[in-house]
Amino acid sequence: MSQLIKVEVAYATPEKQQIIALDVTQGTTVFQAAQQSGICDVFPEIQLEDAKIGIFGKAVRNPKEEVLRDADRVEIYRPLIIDPKAARANRAAKAAVKAKADKSA
Known part of the structure; x- marks a missing residue:
């Protein structure tokens, strides 16, 4: 009998x-x-x-091979809309423009 x-x-x-909480048999993979x-x-x-x-x-590199342990939480990630480096650069550029505007005022 499987635990x-x-x-x-x-x-x-x-x-x-x-x-979603569920009970799975020991040896179940992340993907399963x-x-x-x-x-x-x-x-x-x-x-x-x-x-x-x-x-x-x-x-997890290989969800079809990685075996779960008791109390693990499997997380499915959404695709990124924008590269994190590009997002950071955009925020920095906006902050620089705002700082320049505040300094002029």
Whole structure:
């Protein structure tokens, strides 16, 4: 008889978040838990085959091979809209313009 472990599968958009708790058999992979959770029924836009997936904020290289441990939280990440370096550069440029405007005023 296989032992069950408790895990969670989480996904969030700016409008909605969902954390699904489930019991899976020991030896279940990250990918299998995401499938079993039914999270794709709640968020049909998720493409599990292509999605970046992690455990507690740490990306997993091979979700189909990484085995879960009791109390793990599987997180499915949305694709980035903008590169973090570009976003940082944009914020810095805006701050410089604002600082210059404040200094002129």
